[in-house]
Amino acid sequence: MNLSLLHKITATLWRVEPHGAMRVPGLMFADESLLREMDEKVYEQLCNVAALPGIVGAACAMPDAHWGYGFPIGGVAAFDPKEGGVISAGGVGFDISCGVRTLHTRLRRGDIEAVKSRLAEHLFKHIPAGLGSTGVLRLAGHDMDAMLKGGAQWAVHRGYGTQADLERIEEHGRMAGAEPDKVSQHAKERQKDEMGTLGSGNHYLEVQHVVRVYDPTIAASYGLAEGDVVISIHCGSRGLGHQIGTDYLKEMVIAAPRHGIALPDRELACAPLDSDLGRAYLGAMRAGINCALANRQILTHLTRQAFADLLPEARLDLLYDVSHNTCKEEEHVVDGRKRRLFVHRKGATRAFGPGHVSLPPELRAAGQPVIIGGSMGTASYILAGDKRNVDEVAGAFASACHGAGRNMSRNQATRRWQGRAVVDELAGRGILIRSPSLRGVAEEAPGAYKDVSAVVDSAESAGLAKKVARLEPLICIKG
């Protein structure tokens, strides 16, 4: 990216002055080297978002931002319904509520060495992954609607997990205001066999170990110590979420002129929050969030079963579950006053700081766990919501990055790497990969992603979230 377009405020905060149709400034949270590598399209997309009706504060790009659909991936924007604010299907994305959850195992690295290979095989057999895989249950009719209303609470009620899990999930595992009636039959049809499936692409289940603790106090309150084995699951709302995105993008593009909205890019398709279409999408999108929460809950149950077979002493308690692609109604102080805003986070994580009322009591002093997924073979991080995000950082709406972000296209990756060679190379480093597709492995090769450590360092130095622990993979089940 051409840095002359930006006004440097600090080493990790850069501002785009409002120009053209922009109603608010743009803010980019990244250091100079990440910005130089960042796609020029991120700048263009950020300026477009800043021009949408009813946007407040600033349009933000997180340190892992890259070229997305309408919104940059790693984009955050908040809208006020009282000022004509909009909700955007493109601003949420196709994989509604795609996210990551991390589970403790109460095991130490030495405890799994003897069974590592068997554990990899067993997890691969037990966790439906990749195109065409089907889940453990079939859903239709009232059951589908109950899942869409109930989210992870519905899953726990059906025997997939425990009440204790729900305290460690955003919205306590159930997004209120979901309206299954606003979800098309097509979307429900796509989901009927897909509950409890990982999907493909960048989705994974990883067994990881804690290799470094940066903040011992917060790590202790999260129950993390160096040498601990944890599990991270990255996936979303599967076919249902994709179809909701598809359905409403089209409706919003067609309806935009009727709502008096000029779209600089059709992918920015949006509708006023105070319109029938805006309300319908909100209800459907919330149902999509519940689908993702239920899906990760069922996958957690399957993981517990697989561990119980081989490592019965393991106890898989949930550390936390975060969602990346959402629009949520939240209270934020903007221009000195509290306002109810609809915050879009596209490839960005909510990062509530210490003391936030929505956090369970045992996490409240430390702040919300912010889980940053790496890519196969590279590190992941656990961060903690930072008080500075709200008190000192103007305009990030308590948000942080979500992962490394690609720095190379899938085509480039498959030209550069062979799937088998990637698997062998990682095995040589003690990382076992299991995937139904070697080409998929090549497309997701670790080198195709940005350096997640640089992203996390920028997030910390910008005051978005604090570094707590670094995780590295031992086993990766790749979708």
Next chain:
Amino acid sequence: MGGWLHFSHMADIGVHGYGGTQEESFEQAALAMTAVITDPAGVRPATRVEVACSAPDRELLLVDWLNAWIFEMATRRMLFSAFRAEFSEGGLRGEGWGEELDVARHRPAVEVKGATYTALRVWLDEAGVWHARCVLDV
């Protein structure tokens, strides 16, 4: 004269079909989408499936057409290796030929989530060739 190719998008992948008619460019774009998942040559055109699409302009129609096949692939657990599109007033009717997904044989690389409006364009070039392209979210 028809054919297809892929083009790069940072996070995802673009499909581009071309041919002597607009229909052919759509058919080739759908074939390019199959090639994102698996080698189309390995998919037997054994079973016929029909789709119908409607949209207010030809670009939105391309997205609708690709999304119709994404839906059929997902719900029937099939892959398709041959397509035929026939335009009508405000929409199109199409047919595809394929077979049930066989993970061991097809080795699907990735699941397509949706066709997007990014880099979306349908046009007739100066040489009289129709082109249809967009980015897929995978």
